[in-house]
Amino acid sequence: MKTQRRDAAVFGGALLLLFLSAILSLRFGSSHLTTAEFFGGMLALEGYGKATVILRAIRLPRMLAGLFAGAGLALSGTLLQRATDNPLAAPNIIGINAGAGFFVMLSLFFFPAAFWLQPFAAFGGAMLTALMILAISHRTGLDKTAVVLCGVAFSALFGAGISFFSVLNQDALASYTQFSIGGLQGVTMRDLYFPVPIILLCFMGAILLSRKLELFCLGDSLANSLGVSVRRVRLLALILAAASAAAAVSFAGLLGFVGLLVPHTARKLVGNNTKKEILLSPICGGILLLLADLAGRLLFSPTEVPVGVFTALLGVPFFLTLLVGRKRHA
Amino acid sequence: MLEFKNVTVGYGKRPPVLQSIGFTAGAGEITVLLGQNGCGKSTLLRAAMQEIPYTGQIFSDEGSLSTMPPAQRAKCISLLPQHLPAPAVSVREAVALGLAPWVTRPGEAEWQKVDQRVAELGLSSLADRPVNTLSGGERQKVFLAMLLTQDTPILLLDEPTTYMDLSFVARFFDILKKERARGKTFLLVMHDVSDALWLADRVVVLAKGALAFCGTPHEALEQCIPEKQFGLTRYTAQRGEKTAYFFRAT
Numbered sequence: 001m002k003t004q005r006r007d008a009a010v011f012g013g014a015l016l017l018l019f020l021s022a023i024l025s026l027r028f029g030s031s032h033l034t035t036a037e038f039f040g041g042m043l044a045l046e047g048y049g050k051a052t053v054i055l056r057a058i059r060l061p062r063m064l065a066g067l068f069a070g071a072g073l074a075l076s077g078t079l080l081q082r083a084t085d086n087p088l089a090a091p092n093i094i095g096i097n098a099g100a101g102f103f104v105m106l107s108l109f110f111f112p113a114a115f116w117l118q119p120f121a122a123f124g125g126a127m128l129t130a131l132m133i134l135a136i137s138h139r140t141g142l143d144k145t146a147v148v149l150c151g152v153a154f155s156a157l158f159g160a161g162i163s164f165f166s167v168l169n170q171d172a173l174a175s176y177t178q179f180s181i182g183g184l185q186g187v188t189m190r191d192l193y194f195p196v197p198i199i200l201l202c203f204m205g206a207i208l209l210s211r212k213l214e215l216f217c218l219g220d221s222l223a224n225s226l227g228v229s230v231r232r233v234r235l236l237a238l239i240l241a242a243a244s245a246a247a248a249v250s251f252a253g254l255l256g257f258v259g260l261l262v263p264h265t266a267r268k269l270v271g272n273n274t275k276k277e278i279l280l281s282p283i284c285g286g287i288l289l290l291l292a293d294l295a296g297r298l299l300f301s302p303t304e305v306p307v308g309v310f311t312a313l314l315g316v317p318f319f320l321t322l323l324v325g326r327k328r329h330a
Numbered sequence: 331m332l333e334f335k336n337v338t339v340g341y342g343k344r345p346p347v348l349q350s351i352g353f354t355a356g357a358g359e360i361t362v363l364l365g366q367n368g369c370g371k372s373t374l375l376r377a378a379m380q381e382i383p384y385t386g387q388i389f390s391d392e393g394s395l396s397t398m399p400p401a402q403r404a405k406c407i408s409l410l411p412q413h414l415p416a417p418a419v420s421v422r423e424a425v426a427l428g429l430a431p432w433v434t435r436p437g438e439a440e441w442q443k444v445d446q447r448v449a450e451l452g453l454s455s456l457a458d459r460p461v462n463t464l465s466g467g468e469r470q471k472v473f474l475a476m477l478l479t480q481d482t483p484i485l486l487l488d489e490p491t492t493y494m495d496l497s498f499v500a501r502f503f504d505i506l507k508k509e510r511a512r513g514k515t516f517l518l519v520m521h522d523v524s525d526a527l528w529l530a531d532r533v534v535v536l537a538k539g540a541l542a543f544c545g546t547p548h549e550a551l552e553q554c555i556p557e558k559q560f561g562l563t564r565y566t567a568q569r570g571e572k573t574a575y576f577f578r579a580t
Binding site for chain 2: 211214215217218219220221222224225226227228229272
């Protein structure tokens with residue numbers, strides 16, 4: 001009963017914070033809007049044309065991008081940490097960052113004018129690399145250590161590839177740097193049509209797998225003894241994690257930190273329960289990215305600080321406070 | 331009942347670890363697997379759990395284990411592995427995970443069963459402690475409680491007494507005997523030959539990848555299996571009409 005009340009408070013609070021973050025993300029930006037303009041623009045009333053454009057064409061896609069990028073990366077991190085029973089697992093361990101980065105670099109090198117290609121290169125590169133890593137690890141029985149080592153090897157390989165092409169073309173390096181820091185500026189609704197449904201599908205898949213993933217904390221042998229088809233469930237979870245992170249990276253760039261720390265934060269809040277963690281992580285990821293983006297837009301206005309900088313500045317102190325607070329409480 | 335028929339197990343392209351193993355662990359019996367390190371005892375248990383590929387057949391009363399879906403198999407056979415995890419869940423929650431093959435969410439009755447097992451294994455005072463803060467012996471009790479909660483007709487236990495204190499080993503044997511009386515099939519890997527012969531209804535000895543002996547403890551004693559297979563010396567203790575045998579390395 002006590003746990004149920006605590007969970008209700010945590011989920012209620014998180015949803016409220018997410019809603020407030022979304023409203024703040026719409027309300028404030030580099031262009032100042034009065035309250036009347038804000039509501040007029042939101043409702044697309046006559047006489048509020050400029051506010052309507054700012055809100056609907058710029059801030060709404062940006063808000064949704066922040067929400068879904070945070071959710072996708074946090075979901076991916078949760079699935080990876082559960083499937084490999086490794087608290088340090090994040091999307092980069094299955095080559096998401098390296099694969100997306102390398103293929104974006106290739107697109108910038110060979111087709112420098114085709115900016116529309118960048119999200120597809122990021123998504124395709126991330127998925128292709130993750131699937132290659134999974135295919136190779138599959139030959140070792142999808143052993144969790146093999147997955148991690150394979151990811152490290154591919155990251156090193158693609159990291160070298162990125163360095164190689166950046167030495168050859170300085171312009172490509174400049175554009176790549178922007179992608180690698182990650183950011184939500186310039187995201188349009190059209191950019192979200194493809195990745196958002198993928199993130200939502202991954203979320204539903206993760207909920208369906210949650211009961212089996214719960215048993216992974218007992219190790220492969222006991223999970224198998226309790227009726228989990230260990231290899232199949234791990235493979236499915238890793239594919240969902242790859243797709244979710246690849247979709248987020250395709251429009252938000254490389255925001256690796258979210259996938260590592262948000263799942264831990266969620267776990268601290270709801271305890272070691274996979275289903276609750278899968279439900280809470282995306283909410284926390286969305287909050288973190290929305291607030292970090294808002295801070296990046298407002299604090300040094302008119303200069304925008306990339307969202308990746310503020311996810312670390314906001315997330316790390318919060319996470320450390322939670323960690324130390326819990327230890328002291330225990 | 332658990333029946334091994336002509337089972338050969340190997341890892342990759344290396345020569346097989348076990349070759350043509352055949353014996354039956356009967357229902358309502360405790361069968362103990364003995365053998366030197368690396369002779370394939372744990373490998374045989376992993377084969378029975380379908381963790382590693384093998385040739386031959388392994389049957390339960392409900393049919394071949396190799397063709398059984400994992401969810402159905404989890405209601406038929408369970409394993410306490412040698413290397414135990416240290417999850418960050420409480421003792422009570424860990425024991426309740428044993429119900430996973432049976433129920434999606436434990437209800438009042440299921441939690442009562444869990445608490446019963448927790449008490450039976452002497453873990454009540456640790457019920458809310460995270461498993462990753464417990465000692466090896468305590469963790470062994472937790473996962474034993476989990477296995478008993480899973481309540482499968484066949485239970486495989488890989489060196490279950492390794493970390494247990496001596497006072498608890500006797501209690502553990504009592505629990506096994508109680509479950510045996512309920513018709514459970516036990517297959518245990520053990521290293522202590524004295525304990526094995528004291529506890530077992532049937533003893534199976536593996537040596538050099540093959541079945542070296544399969545019979546009752548009485549037959550093992552008659553044929554001097556501990557002396558021949560393990561080079562042990564026999565000591566006898568008499569108490570009234572009861573005779574106990576102890577084996578020590580010389």
